[in-house]
Amino acid sequence: MSSPSLEYRIPRERMVREQIAGRGVTDKAVLRAMGEVPRHLFVPEALAATAYDDRALPIGHGQTISQPYVVALMCSLLEPGPGLSVLEVGTGSGYQAAVLHALGMTVFTVERLRPLYLEARERFGRMGLHTVRTLLSDGTLGWPDMGPFDRIIVAAGGPGIPEALTEQLADGGILVIPAGRRRGEQHLMRVTRRGRNFDMRDCGPVAFVDLVGSYGWSGQAGAV
Numbered sequence: 001m002s003s004p005s006l007e008y009r010i011p012r013e014r015m016v017r018e019q020i021a022g023r024g025v026t027d028k029a030v031l032r033a034m035g036e037v038p039r040h041l042f043v044p045e046a047l048a049a050t051a052y053d054d055r056a057l058p059i060g061h062g063q064t065i066s067q068p069y070v071v072a073l074m075c076s077l078l079e080p081g082p083g084l085s086v087l088e089v090g091t092g093s094g095y096q097a098a099v100l101h102a103l104g105m106t107v108f109t110v111e112r113l114r115p116l117y118l119e120a121r122e123r124f125g126r127m128g129l130h131t132v133r134t135l136l137s138d139g140t141l142g143w144p145d146m147g148p149f150d151r152i153i154v155a156a157g158g159p160g161i162p163e164a165l166t167e168q169l170a171d172g173g174i175l176v177i178p179a180g181r182r183r184g185e186q187h188l189m190r191v192t193r194r195g196r197n198f199d200m201r202d203c204g205p206v207a208f209v210d211l212v213g214s215y216g217w218s219g220q221a222g223a224v
Contacts, residue, residue, distance in 0.1 A: 063092055152176070
């Protein structure tokens with residue numbers, strides 16, 4: 001049997017070349033990581049043949065694995081680097097965490113849905129991603145005991161930018177999050193912390209599943 005790194009090699013190379021690099025993502029480390037991580041292992045087995053298609057795919061429990069281009073874009077906006085600590089809100093299948101790990105980052109990932117949390121933990125162990133730290137919790141609250149983080153990435157769209165996350169962002173750190181006042185219609189925001197100030201850049205419209213939690217649609221606590 002071929003190894004996971006060789007299975008679907010041609011579709012994965014085409015995904016990187018056409019869907020990601022072809023749309024303007026130029027970060028060589030991100031392109032390399034996207035070309036290394038076996039995306040088909042992070043979707044239901046019945047969908048493996050479509051894992052490298054240009055679309056999001058369902059992973060159960062009302063959640064999705066994001067479109068490859070969106071994963072790559074968000075990772076590139078983080079300005080990733082080896083050794084940087086990154087908090088991921090919304091583990092989902094674990095695919096984005098695996099890409100961040102392939103970028104050499106120290107990954108902390110939080111998931112609120114127990115079935116997805118358990119599946120991702122098992123998948124990380126099976127794939128040898130033993131340094132990825134996982135937590136079952138309300139991701140909108142971050143992971144205070146492990147912060148501050150050099151980078152924070154949020155894989156769901158909320159009504160604003162959670163204050164709990166900006167407070168856990170290190171000085172000079174970058175937060176990437178979909179935010180917008182209408183469900184399913186957000187803008188991808190890149191937030192850079194400068195002391196007590198936060199520089200915000202709108203990186204264009206996106207559509208994500210709902211960010212649920214104290215600072216999400218169900219709670220709507222304080223936001224920047």
